[in-house]
Amino acid sequence: MKATRLTRWVALAAGALTLTACGPRYEDAPDVLSIVRNGIVPLLSGGRGESGPTGPGISRALVEESGMDFLYASVPSRQSFALLQRAGENGRKITWLSEDGISVTYEQGLLVATRGLGPDLIAASVSGTVAAMRQGGGEARRVHEYLDGNDAIVRVDFDCRINRVGSDPITIYEYSYDTVKYEENCQSGGQRFTNTYWIDQAGVVWKSRQLISPPVGYLDTERL
Amino acid sequence: MRLRTTTILTGLALWAGAAAAQSDWRPSYTTYGTPGLIEMPSGLSEPDAQFSLTVGGFDLQQRYTMSFQISDRLGGTFRYSRIDQFGGPGEKATYDRSFDIRYRFVDEGRYLPAMTVGLRDFLGTGRYSGEYIAATKTFGDRLRVTAGLGWGRLGSEGGFTNPLGVIDEGFETRPNQDDESFYGEGGTVGDAAFFRGDAAVFGGVEYRFNDRFTGVVEYSTDAYTRQAGRGTYDHESPLNFGVTYTPRPEYAVQLAYLNGSTLSLAATFSVNPFERPTFGGMDPAPVPVAVRPADTRAALSWNRSALPEGTLRDLIAQTLASDGQEVTGVELTDRSIRIRYENTKYRTEAQAMGRINRILTNALPASIEVITLEPVRAGVPVASVTFRRSDIEQLENVAGGTAASLDRAVFADPAGTNAGIVAVDNGEPRFQWGIAPYFAPRLFDPDYPFYASIGIEASADYYVRPNLVLSGAVRYRVFGDRDPDDRVNDGALPPVRTQANSYHEEGNPSIERLTLTHFGRPAQNLYSRVSIGYLEEMFGGISTELLWRPVGSRLALGVEANYVMQRDFDLMLGFRDYDVVTGHASAYYDLGNGYHAQVDAGRYLAGDWGATFALDREFDNGWRVGAYFTRTNVSFEDYGQGSFAKGLRVTIPTDWSIGTPNRQAFDTQFASLRRNGGARLELDNRLYETLRDAQSPMIEDSWGRYWR
Incomplete structure (x- = not known):
């Protein structure tokens, strides 16, 4: 009896808070509903609200018309995708940003950071993998850094083997590329993952599937 | 910052399919909201820092419990209980607070069981007072066996003369805790009674049918003496039987049949501060660092006729305001900038500093190399941290960049340095x-x-x-x-x-x-x-x-x-x-x-x-x-x-x-x-x-x- 009354009160209070708070002080305060909508619901449903153009909506003509560089990215585990725009360049690292606040950073086509996904890749060291791929395959060491639930950086060192799978031409929105497919198998303790890259003769990674973090899984990208 | 095995790594392990078979079998919770069987404690502890809330009990007693694993070995509990018909049938309910403390002094090993010594209700009015030593051993990944020695309420069924009497005969008798005058107003440590009076051996077996269901049988040494004596509890048997349902690691529900007469229910919600549901958090991506062209870094000053100081100060205040940073003052020189600001957005000042630095690399003239940030609280600057812009450019998205950034930052006291600071109107109304x-x-x-x-x-x-x-x-x-x-x-x-x-x-x-x-x-x-x-x-x-x-x-x-x-x-x-x-x-x-x-x-x-x-x-x-x-x-x-x-x-x-x-x-x-x-x-x-x-x-x- 008491519990029902309490529940009713809480519901009433929460409802009242979203409806009746007024004055300059509360203008910027997020209401409970939007917190739930933006913060919690996407987590439960595993997506972050697809924004930007949807997959089939992109066309080569539109990309050409804009005259800008784009990256088409998707996170299979969340069934979400987005068109990312070039937003920053630091040495050989390029950062791409989506409209809804997700960024990914590549160093010579290899993923070295993400932001805005939750279990993000904070930073990575991939120079060994880059060198091995240039030689057509080999061994490499790779370092990933993650931010844990207690705000500490966790470092994981992976031992990787890079293999040239073979010639595998691909087509991305009407344009065809003569690419070679590479696979990178990494492990650290009992943890394993496999990254896949499609690279042309000039060394450009046109398409890839690379690990972000275990909870999010892989990131698929194609350069437009 | 410490390196530790954390949620991310746990996730890694699970994702790799290498499930850690038995270590994920956490202790279950008693109707008292503590790690144990049904009413009896076990030798196990919760994981470090685990925080749990339990509602447990039966028709005449409800126990609302909050437990916290204070350190790896030390656990504590606060409990608020409603005991109906406390004075006898038809009498009104009494409400009672109680505290428990327990310490695991032996870790489970290949042969050794985990062993814990604990005090239940050691600081309250003593309604639930009892002390115990319990040992628990896991066999394979399905079976767990507990045995223990209890005193006080935990020694009230099948009790025998206290073995501690060997040390001192005083241990053989326990003061009458039913006597209200013993505890007086409550709140004092009842050490006059600890480990005194008859002792009894309790124990039990837990068997895990699968990931979700566990069966429990225990021999309980709590006779419910007071309640049985006043006719508000039927104590037919010392055996309790229960089933625990664990749909997810953070939820557990246990249904049990107590003492051959009473149905009990306990529901536990637990959360671990180390395990943030969103891992690193859902904060939107920051603005990337803008790197200066190599030939502009050595510039000794910037062109103030093209970009007057006042314009630059306002620009900085506006852009930082867009990320929740309210600038109150700025000092500009040819090669440096000092900013006072109040962080209204990020819980940690470190994150606010990282965001501000990245925004500044996009906004400042190339000659400015030194950035000093002075966070403000209640209108007063309270810290001063100085960064080199080249470090920000160099360490973005670099493995080891977080630790290196901290190494290179210089911490100081901002006192007495109001000189040079120009107040900025950040648009916040007074x-x-x-x-x-x-x-x-x-x-x-x-x-x-x-x-x-x-x-x-x-x-x-x-x-x-x-x-x-x-x-x-x-x-x-x-x-x-x-x-x-x-x-x-x-x-x-x-x-x-x-x-x-x-x-x-x-x-x-x-x-x-x-x-x-x-x-x-x-x-x-x-x-x-x-x-x-x-x-x-x-x-x-x-x-x-x-x-x-x-x-x-x-x-x-x-x-x-x-x-x-x-x-x-x-x-x-x-x-x-x-x-x-x-x-x-x-x-x-x-x-x-x-x-x-x-x-x-x-x-x-x-x-x-x-x-x-x-x-x-x-x-x-x-x-x-x-x-x-x-x-x-x-x-x-x-x-x-x-x-x-x-x-x-x-x-x-x-x-x-x-x-x-x-x-x-x-x-x-x-x-x-x-x-x-x-x-x-x-x-x-x-x-x-x-x-x-x-x-x-x-x-x-x-x-x-x-x-x-």
Whole structure:
């Protein structure tokens, strides 16, 4: 009896808070509903609200018309995708940003950071993998850094083997590329993952599937 | 920052399919909300820092329990129980608080079981008092066996002469804890009874059918002597049978059949501060660093006719405001910039600094190489951290970049450096007001276990200067009327806190507070506060405070002196005829490894002298769990129910639970009844807590978020 009354009160209070708070002080305060909508619901449903153009909506003509560089990215585990725009360049690292606040950073086509996904890749060291791929395959060491639930950086060192799978031409929105497919198998303790890259003769990674973090899984990208 | 095995790695392991078979079989919870079987404890502990809430019991007894694994080995519990028909059939219910403590002194090994010694209800009125030593061993990944020795209530069934009698015959008899006079007002440690009287052997078996269902059988040595004797409990058998359902690691429900007569149910929700639901948080991506072309870095100055200083200052204030950073002042030179700002968005100052630095690389002329950030709290700069712009450019998205950024940052005290700072209008209005509903819950009052008042609050602040604020709030209560108090005040002390009901009845609408407060920095490492007005619900007057807080020091010292008068029951502007000089000398110490201690010694509101001791476990992600108690020169009898003031407190930062950046937190206290002894003025702007999160060492503690 008491519990029902309490529940009713809480519901009433929460409802009242979203409806009746007024004055300059509360203008910027997020209401409970939007917190739930933006913060919690996407987590439960595993997506972050697809924004930007949807997959089939992109066309080569539109990309050409804009005259800008784009990256088409998707996170299979969340069934979400987005068109990312070039937003920053630091040495050989390029950062791409989506409209809804997700960024990914590549160093010579290899993923070295993400932001805005939750279990993000904070930073990575991939120079060994880059060198091995240039030689057509080999061994490499790779370092990933993650931010844990207690705000500490966790470092994981992976031992990787890079293999040239073979010639595998691909087509991305009407344009065809003569690419070679590479696979990178990494492990650290009992943890394993496999990254896949499609690279042309000039060394450009046109398409890839690379690990972000275990909870999010892989990131698929194609350069437009 | 510590490197530890964490959620991310756990995720890695699971994802790799290498499930750690038996280590994920966590202890289940008793109807008392502690690790164990059904009613009997086990030798196991919860994982470090685990925080759990349990509602358990049966028709005539409900136990609301909060347990916390204080350290890897030490666990503690606070429990609020409703015991119906306590005096016998038809008698009214009694409400009772109890505390447990337990220590695992042997870890489970290949041959050794995990072993724990524990005290149940060692600090309350003793309704549940019992002590135990328990051992638990896991066999394979399905079977767990527990055996233990219990005293007190845990030795009341099948008891035999206490083996500790070998040491001292005094152990063989236990004082009669049913006798009300033994515990008096409660709250004292019942050590006269610990491990005394008959002992009994309890035990049980847990068998895991699958990941979700576990069966439990136990031999219980709790005879429910008092209840059975008064005919409110049927004790037919010492055996209890139960099934535990664990749909997810954080939820558990146990249904059991107790003593051949009674059905019990226990539901537990547990959460671990180390495991943030959103891992690193759902903060949107930052602005990437803009790198200067190599040939412009060496420039000795910038062209002020193309970009005047005033324009640049305004530009900086506007862009930083877009990320929740309110700039109050800027100093510009040819090669450096110094910014004072108040972070209104991010819980950690480290993350705010990382964001500001990245924005600045996009906004500053190329010649500016040195960036000094001075976070402000209550209008006063409280820290100074200096960065090199080349480091920001070099360490973005680099493995090891977080640690290197901290190594290269220079921490200092910003005192006495107002020279050169030009005030900036950040667009924040000086006058702020709002009207909103309020919700004020109060838990575990003996007469109203779950009580809340709901109403409307109008509040306003006027900033005369950034560090001088006139602040007021008025409330009108709509729901939450209470019956007049039938508890009498014994009158041994001035009634400084026990007239809450009179305030409640007469004070609607009420002036919650009306104060003028000044914050200052009189000297290096020194901070000050003066507040005048209606300071809290029951007292008004003047409150002054001085805090000595050196940069990077684990120790801080403070003094507070107040002269206050008791407010009228109608909570308008008048006062009653009680006034007092009260104040404390305080020492704050960061013990390291996430523990923090505080001692406040001085004179309390009723004129009593004494000290308050507090110990908190603090997590870098903002969680805090702590306990405190106050002892003054007031006797237990004069103090009344509870014997002395004590309580537990929990803080859960909002960004931990919802994942988006903000500076709010959920705070709650489980305190003993408010009595007149050991009562302090209730202020929410004491210096130490106001300044602390923008200062060393808290900035460094959460540095993992710098590049987030």
